[in-house]
Amino acid sequence: MATNVFLGTELKLNINITPMGDITMDDYDFIxxxxxxxxxxxxxxxxxxxxxxxxxxxxxxxTNLTGVGELKCKVTAQIPDxxxxxLLGTEIVAVDTGINIVKAL
Numbered sequence: 074m075a076t077n078v079f080l081g082t083e084l085k086l087n088i089n090i091t092p093m094g095d096i097t098m099d100d101y102d103f104i105x106x107x108x109x110x111x112x113x114x115x116x117x118x119x120x121x122x123x124x125x126x127x128x129x130x131x132x133x134x135x136t137n138l139t140g141v142g143e144l145k146c147k148v149t150a151q152i153p154d155x156x157x158x159x160l161l162g163t164e165i166v167a168v169d170t171g172i173n174i175v176k177a178l
Contacts, residue, residue, distance in 0.1 A: 075143065075171050075172065075173040076172050077173050077175050078173070078175070079136075079174075079176070080137065080140070080141055080174055080177060081136060081137055081177070082136045083133065083134070083135050084133070084136065084144075084172070086105075086131065086134060086146065086170065087131055088103075088122065088129070088132055088146075088168075090103075090128065090148070090150065091128070092127075096153060097127040098119075098127060098128055098129070098150075100153060101151055101161075102118075102150070102151045103118075103148055103149060103150040104116055104119070104148070105122070105132050105147070105148050106148075107132070107134050107144060107146050109144055110139075110142060113138065115134060115135075115138050115139060117133075136174045139174060140174070141175055141176055142173070143172070145167065145168075146167070146169075147165065148166050149163065149164070150163070150166075151163060
């Protein structure tokens, strides 16, 4: 069930990626894309996220920038992996936020 929030709400989302062996979120770069429509995408780099601990980072979202609709979240991570030529494996995951942004009454 989606949670409705009004346009103009400022949200904080916790991004958590389970460690892969000894590799935690502290060990690699990632970007978070948040949007209701791809034309209005907010991009948050790891450097702009708030570190909670090695497996959790907070991203802040101003819903005035996303517009109305179902808030979507895509995380792209560059995981160290010696099997790839550039020593990085790209992991992409879509996250169901369960948040629906609506216009004020």
